[in-house]
Amino acid sequence: MTTAGDLMVIRPRRLELPVWLVAVGLIVRWLWRGLWWxxxxxxxxxxxxVGVVLYRQFGRVGLIVPVAVASAVSAVWRWKHEASWWAWCGGPVLGRFRQVFVYRRAWREAMTLCGLARTYDHRPVLPQLLRVRSDQALDVLTIRMVRGQTPEEFQRVTANLAYAFGRRHARIYTERPDQPPVRSGYWALVLGAVDRLRYRDRPSLVYLVIVRTDALRTVVEPFDVPTNPDFTALPLARREDLRHWCLHLLATHVLIGGATRSGKGSVLWSLVRALAGGITSGLVRLWVIDPKGGMEFAMGRPLFARFACKSFEAMADLLDEAVAVMRERQTRLAGAVRVHTPTEADPLVVVVIDEMAALTAYLQDVELRKRIASSLGLLLSQGAGVGVLVVAALQDPRKEVLPFRDLFPTRIALGLTEAAQVDLVLGDGARNRGALADQMPRWAKGVGYVILDGTPEPARVRFSYISDEHIRELAAEYPAPSDAADILAQVGRETADEPARPSLPRQRRGPLLPDSLLNFLDRDADGGEPR
Ligand SMILES: Nc1ncnc2c1ncn2[C@@H]1O[C@H](COP(=O)(O)OP(=O)(O)OP(=O)(O)O)[C@@H](O)[C@H]1O
Structure with a gap:
């Protein structure tokens, strides 16, 4: 008899199988696994x-000759067309090798110690490594998350994951980090359909990009100057995957945040270099404000249509004139276009400001500061659509220093001094998503984080280094046209006429209230007769 408090242990009945049946079961199971593999x-x-057949037919020569031929073909292929070699040969082979010998071997340990393993039904459950794809610099790991996990959990431990696999940098992407290729020709329809399937949204996957070889450790040489700059894709920097990072400048303002000596100058000069072709052809006018007395920009003076570096009064005038240009364009273009297209007659005006805090926070003359703030506010809120853009650099991104931070749609964060500043420059949550701009090593001058088009995750890039020599050459080769400073002459030109408006048919004049309510307001409060 059992009494309250007695422990009853209930075990299912164990099925006793003969040994031969267990052995057969195991063999079938292993055979099935082998076949599946x-x-x-x-x-x-x-x-x-093929190797076994060749070996049996021709002995060792049957193996050596095909390997030698394949190696020679691969070497020539790589020499002639490295990009396609990486895409079709080197990348997949290296990825497979690293999947088996690097990542799989450390997977369980790394996932558990980084806190990504879960326990379900008393058993450990790990995120699943599906695939590794390598290129010259990166390994892209496709991972199936454990049910109930979110990409944010991976983003929180991005640095731990990088170090777990013996690297310094990693990044987590919620969608495939590469873009679908642009297809053309006969097979475009079919290949496009395949791409749609390959690039479909798969919420159960995350992509861990591990930087195997840090391509940003070496200084980036200046890029070629495009004769006709494409304002939607100006090459300014090198990405971790060795591709160019291009700035979409059209219809946006750009804010560059970076501590002192972090390389803000290289971002600004890379932009000037990318625009230089357009400066000479008259498509772009650079209006430059250098509150550091010309230390940064004076060397490139011939490139600039307007330049103010000494008097704050002159800087305020320059901004007021930019507002005047903006107003004139608004009046002229209203109703005709929604976004201004730069032409020689109507060029893109880019107001470049180095150390913006000197104008918005540190200037002692309160009246002048207010005037500058009001012009900047107008330019930032209304100038982008009419081709009057602001590109500004600053060291301290706090609101007291730069009240218009939120009016810059495009932001770049170079090395910063505090973790909190990263989100101030790039937007909330950017640091959690991997923008560790406050942890830049000393060598990382001109290295920064940018948000790539179409992805919320920040990318790490290094801007090209433009030396004094390059600036002098640029200034000599691409001076602004002689009438470049004269854009204000346009401001006085005739504005568009008022459009002729056809008269609408006149409506019958009548009461604005329905008949039932017509006399209502005239009644007494107790609903009596109209007064
Ligand atoms: N892209 C780059 N690659 C390599 N070195 C760079 C790069 N950009 C800048 N440097 C080096 O870093 C140092 C600081 O650069 P720079 O003066 O442009 O920084 P900054 O942020 O503009 O400084 P400040 O705030 O004082 O104006 C310089 O010695 C420069 O040679």
């Missing part, structure tokens, strides 16, 4: 089968 790895299986 072969089905999933047809290339490896095919190569092994």
């Amino acid at each position: 072969c089905l999933r790895h047809p290339v490896t299986v095919g190569l092994v089968v």
Whole structure:
């Protein structure tokens, strides 16, 4: 008899199987696993089968000759067309190798110690490594999350993951980090359909990009000056995957935040270099404000249509004139276009301001500061659409220093001194998503974080280094046209006429209230007769 408090242990009945049946069961299970593996790895299986057949037919020579020929073909391919070699040969092979020998071996340990493993039904459950794709610099790991996990959990431990696999930098993407290729020709329709399938939204996956070789450690040489700059894609920097990072300048304002000596100058000069072709052809006018007395920009004076570096009065005038240009364009273009297209007659005006805080916070003359703030506010809120853009650099991104921070749609964060400043420059949550701009090593001058088009995750880039020599050459080769400073002459030109408005048919004049309410207001409060 049991009494209250007695412990009853209930165990399911154990099925006793004969040993031979257990052995057969295990063999079938292993055979099935082997077959499944072969089905999933047809290339490896095919190569092994071919290798065995060749070896049996021709002995060692049967193996050595094909390997030598394949190596020679691969070497020539890489030499002639490195990009396609990485995409079709080197990348997949290296990725597979690293998946098996690097990531799989440390996977369980890394996931558990980084806090990404879960326990379900008394058993550990790990995120699943599906695929590794490598290129010259990066490994892209496709990971299936454990049910109930979110990408934010991976983003929080991005640095831990990088160090767990022996690297310094990693980034988590919620969608495939690469863009679908642009297809053309006969097969475009079919390949496009395949791409749509490959690039479909897969919420259960995250992509961990591990920087294997830090391509940003070496200084980036200046890019070629485009004769006709594409204002939607100006090459300014090198990305971690060795591609160019291009700035979309059209219809946006750009804010560059970076501590002193972090390389803000290289961002501004890379932009000037990318625009230089347009400066000479008259498509762009640079209006430059250098509150540091010309230390940064005076060397490139011939490139600039307007330049103010000494008197704050002159800087305020320059901004007022930019507002005048903006107003004139607004009046002229209203109703005709919604976004201004730069032409020689109507060029893009880019107001470049180095150390913006000197104008918005540190200027002692309160009246002048207010005047500057009001012009800047107008330019930032209304100038982008009419081709009057502001590109500004500053060291301290706090609101007291730069009240218009939120009016800059495009932001770049170079090395910063505090973790909190990263979100102030790039927007809330950017640091959690991997923009560790406050942890820049000393060598990382001109290295910064930018937000790539279409992805919320920040990317790390290094801006090209423009030396004094390059600036002198640029100024000599691409001076602004002689009438460049004269844009204000346009401001006086005739504005568009008022459009002729067809008269509408006259409506019958009548009471504005329905008949039932007509006399209502005249009644007494107790609903009596109209007064
Ligand atoms: N892209 C780059 N690659 C390599 N070195 C760079 C790069 N940009 C800047 N440097 C070096 O970093 C140092 C600081 O650069 P720079 O003067 O442009 O910084 P800054 O942020 O504009 O400084 P400040 O706030 O004092 O104006 C310089 O010695 C420069 O040579």
